[in-house]
Amino acid sequence: MTDELLVVRCQLGERAAFTELVAAWHVPVWTYVRRMLDAERADDVAQEIWLAVIRGLPRLRDPGRFAPWLFTIARRAVTDRLREEYARAEAPTGAGVAVLLAGRTHLAFTALTAFCLAWAGYGAWAITRRAPLFALDRVIAAWLATTASTVMTVVLAVAAVQRGTGLVPSLVTGAVLVVIAIVLAVRAHAHRAALLRRKRELTGGE
Helix, strand or coil, X not given: CCHXXXXXXXXXXXXXXXXXXXXXXXXXXXXXXXXXXXXXXXHHHHHHHHHHHHHHHHHCCCHHHHHHHHHHHHHHHHHHHHHHHHCCCCCCCCCCCCCCCCCCCHHHHHHHHHHHHHCHHHHHHHHHHCCCCCHHHHHHHHHHHHHHHHHXXXXXXXXXXXXXXXXXXXHHHHHHHHHHHHHHHHHHHHXXXXXXXXXXXXXXXX
């Protein structure tokens, strides 16, 4: 089985395919790392590399270039480890990120609240999965976001009518969120369909 087919299967969410991929590439990766680190550190960095692969694999656009992509991750992981070990001083602590909230108008606050709540279903679901979003996962998450956005549009519209603050701004805000969610859903469906087509091509239509 080719690496490309294994990667496509991984991106479709087939867990067994990832096991096969690791079995095929773990030794080459570890050997590459071992050239620059001792055995104990090589083990640690190799684990970090595979964690990075798990996180990034769903976003790999060209499954046929898995090997160069993998060793790019490996090179960066080794470089990061060496930089940490040989740094003479710790990185300075950042002062933090300033968050600017436009709270002068009810409209700004309403828009922010709508955005946060509309994506709550998407974010909560993605976090509790504790795994990268593979093709089918992305489709489900996108439709969760669409549903949440639609519900929030209705809630904003009802609240606007009750308060007499104007219906149009609420509808516009909700419509924007719904459109974004639908676009994500369409892209997720198209991505999964493309992966399924490629899988059929690589397996001869099986």
